[in-house]
Amino acid sequence: MTQPTSTPQDEVILETRNLSRIYPGVTALDSVNYRVYRNRVNVLIGENGAGKSTMMKMLAGVESPSSGEIWLDGEPVTLNSTHQAERHGISIIFQELNLFPNMNVMDNIFIGNEFFQRGRINEKYQYALAKSLLERLELDVDPYTPLGELGIGHQQLVEIARALSKDTRVLIMDEPTSALSQSEVKVLFNVMEQLKRRGVTIIYISHRLEELMEIGDHITIFRDGRFICEREVCDASVPWIIEQMVGDKKKHFDYQPAEQGETALEVTGLTALHQNGGYRLNDVTFSLRKGEVVGIYGLLGAGRTELFKGLIGLMPCQEGKVVLNGEALDGLNFQQRLKRGVALVPEDRQGEGVVQMMSIKSNMTLSDHSLRGFWHSCSWLRENQEHERVQEMVQRLAIKVGDSEQPITSLSGGNQQKVVLGKALMTRPEVVLLDEPTRGIDVGARTDVYHLIGQMARQGLAVMFSSSELDEVMALADRVLVMADGRITADLARAGVTREKLIAASTPHE
Template sequence: METSVDSVILEIKDMSKEFGTVKALKNMQLAVRPGRVHTILGENGAGKSTLMKILAGVYQPTTGTIVLDGKPFAPANPQDAARDGLTIVFQELSLCNNMTVAENILATREPSRGGFINDKALVRKAGELVKELGLPVSVTDQVGDLSIAQRQLVEIAKGLSIDAKVVILDEPTSSLSDSEAEILFRIIGRLKAKGVAIIYISHRMEEIMQLSDDITVVRDGSYITTRDKTEVTIAELIALMVGRDMKEIYPPRDVPAPAITERPVLTASGLSRADKFENVCFDVRPGEILGFFGLIGSGRSEVMNTLFGMAKASGGTVSIDGSEVKITSPVEAINRRIGFVTENRKEEGLVLSHSVESNISMVALDSFSSVFGFLRRRRERTAAKAEVDRLAIKTASLDTLAGSLSGGNQQKIVLAKWLLTQPKILILDEPTRGVDVGAKFEIYKIIRQLAADGTAILLVSSELPEVIGMSDRVVVMSEGQVTAIADPAQMTPETIMHFATGSTS
């Protein structure tokens, strides 16, 4: 695709970035035009995040030049980038949980009076932005009390509080359902109408085709091509991105789903938690993939936290293999062979300052201990290496810090950690959040294999195609209640969204 130089607001030429001997970017190029959405598409480890961090001033390029609005652009930090007219909403949340929504949105730019922060003006200014964007949050709420999806919307509002010529959105819908994503799409439409250029990163192919004007594909740190959205298909983009044809997105079942008459491995009856959810009833059988879908505030993640002992139920019962149990802590859940891949990998799933190996083995350390309590390091390392190979985790070594890896590879480490425990029941809360289409397929194959081996899977996802493509049944929730449990014959997007919006018939 040829791009007129006159219409380019941001241009990158011959850029490379090296970390020691690792070449993260090689001769990268990009031309972004005002009033258009330019998607950067590539697998995890392709160089997208490195490129965005250079644009935001987090990293400095090894070679290459950047021009923004006709002027050389070389920000030393995100504040420099913002002053020059470029703002970024990172995939990983950068909010302070002990501060309010308003304080987070206007952090470092608080209105003041007499040298002190003007709290009334702060709340008013942030409130005007939240109202303009149509976000379902109150600016006086503590961020730590919000759901991950609500925090994601606050992160977006924080980025958009700066008047920018170029806005970078890195996986902005990774924890949003279709309904919540529509809020963002309306915001993007308004930004385009004002002539703002949007650089968009997402692994959701249908979303990319809906939003994009231009699409640049990168692979292994190198520029591959730029296409107009109207000139390319999803299948062609996937082939360009992964370097091979992919005929399937969701792998088929190799064995039939368990019969509804089989004895459940886990049953929730009338499960309730004050102000979060009420009278939740479902069961899951060995080898079944039971999907959970709902919009912001539906209570689906809160149910999973309660099942895993992270929060206490206020009513109802949970039974495993027909016997009622009281799970009051994650340790007790683990002892009952329940695993939990949390949606919030950064705060709850990983120790970012520890190595890949220690993150993978931390829950299963008992299995690597001798009778005298000493750790069998060689056995631990061999097991961790096997999971790295199994999930194709891209890391320089087992000793690499987990925090230095891409979001998708971090997510695979969390999954590997729980697979090592050989769980009987595995809770997967947004297991493919921020994971590219090629890696998603590998994770889906693992999920299918676990089900085939008899593991009961509770799959929570904001991606409706994922829920439909992977689940044997779907529990639909709205405002803390189960509105339907859909069998395969009912699992159409229209039916599930009908129940997710609160309808029960």
């Protein structure tokens, strides 16, 4: 472990000195000296559980340090709330969306930061400013549009617009591109360059290493809650970054096809209509065998999430048949399909995957309680069985946790994702649907998920996952389905998959 390099103090806008954050049973940050350089894109990277998001919560006033100091412009500051941090010019875009789906886009942008005139909100001014912010992000959406009508990627851009609406000197971006398409990422990068020219300092967290190399100026690496090293991005390389992140822990994934059995899931002509006309799913037909891993590739809005929701019963379909092991699932609701053996790991981890007010254990056993559960007349036996099952899953998924009774929010994003995976596996499924299972998790946790998918296939489960990353689909899948405009546009065996074919099939055509 090294110390931050010697740099003139006027180049440092924000720093921590021996900053620590301790949760029950877990030290998330251990005496960290971290520096943020003025008017630059400061990349912060590390595996899930390295302490990145915890550090950002300290700097944004979401949580208070257990010990240590935060200095801004060479002076110690106390940041006990987000409002206090914003008064100092520090704003944050969280990894998980922090929006209100029942409100419109404009109200989400200005909530808690409204513009008043003569004691009333100046709605006309706010509308014009919101329109301008959305245009900067190339998001063609009326500010009065209900937020709930937008997809996750577009909601992420609204979150970014909200941060841009404030008088920000230091902007923290925690995984801002995890739900964005490639074209939207380019727009965001252009906005970041504009912000730098206007004197805004950016702290940028992402697990997409090539992305960091493109946009970053300075890189800092955390591991296991500690500062490891820092370097100019121009002097770094992807292999060096991975070596510093992982340390002695080797992370490899080798594709090993499982033995495939009979057809587990058969889908014919699945069609779902938009309320305003058009198709969410358009005549989708495919089959999935036991032991098979099928990847779904497509651009934002292609219909991948809609397909999973249609299969699990969370979205009504007007036509088509879904058959599991020869038994039709038509007319069954979500709980009934879950009980029959179909499990879903949703894309929106915070909104649909976890209950933030509950513990790790309660989240993991939530679905199993509703099916078979541990409800026994002897409460001590129920609790013992529950504890044993949870501990087995924690070990199997390598979840970094000291006590499963801790709140789910005490975990990093990657470990929360493992809890959601564990919850799905606790239902003893036969078909597992994974919607963007590696979104927002690091290279180490990502490899853990890859291995888990392989294990599920070798155990005879039928696995289908969606991803917006070409390399991931090509590395994991026995077969790839490509979607565009709610249709399956290509069904490719592993041997026939190329980047060119995937890109061509994913591009919507008239």
